[in-house]
Amino acid sequence: MLTNTDSSPPSSPSITCIKCHKEAIKEKKIERLPDGGTLIKAIHADGRQCSWAEYDTIEDVMENRKKEKNPRIILCPACSKRGRINHYYKDDKKRENVSYLVVHEPIGGEWGRKSKVKRVRRCYINDSAQRDIILKKLGRYIEGN
Numbered sequence: 001m002l003t004n005t006d007s008s009p010p011s012s013p014s015i016t017c018i019k020c021h022k023e024a025i026k027e028k029k030i031e032r033l034p035d036g037g038t039l040i041k042a043i044h045a046d047g048r049q050c051s052w053a054e055y056d057t058i059e060d061v062m063e064n065r066k067k068e069k070n071p072r073i074i075l076c077p078a079c080s081k082r083g084r085i086n087h088y089y090k091d092d093k094k095r096e097n098v099s100y101l102v103v104h105e106p107i108g109g110e111w112g113r114k115s116k117v118k119r120v121r122r123c124y125i126n127d128s129a130q131r132d133i134i135l136k137k138l139g140r141y142i143e144g145n
């Protein structure tokens with residue numbers, strides 16, 4: 001971009017936030033989501049932020065589902081050991097808010113009496129720089145955020 005001055009007035013027409021239907025000063029794509037959507041964030045003049053998931057064509061969704069099946073092995077940005085990228089939702093109703101973790105080696109024992117799921121060491125990715133590494137590895141990183 002050639003013109004990058006903060007003093008220039010916003011030339012674009014006003015943006016209406018689709019979440020709260022109020023005027024937003026900025027709307028941007030944040031990252032790709034595991035289900036094929038794109039996380040969009042709107043920033044309001046009072047500092048409030050709204051986020052939601054936007055979906056492209058059904059073909060895009062299918063394409064991303066296919067990719068999703070491959071387990072992603074990564075050199076964990078948190079502990080520098082190899083592990084598999086996984087994701088989870090803190091709030092199942094807010095699917096646009098995805099959290100990532102790296103699953104490591106078994107640590108002995110099982111989780112839950114009935115499920116018999118082997119206990120594994122897990123690194124939860126809370127640091128935004130580490131999260132970017134995960135997103136880039138998964139091809140979900142959107143440049144400029």
Ligand SMILES: [Zn+2]
Nearest residue numbers: 017019020050
């Ligand atoms: Zn809003």
Ligand SMILES: [Zn+2]
Nearest residue numbers: 076078079123
């Ligand atoms: Zn780790």
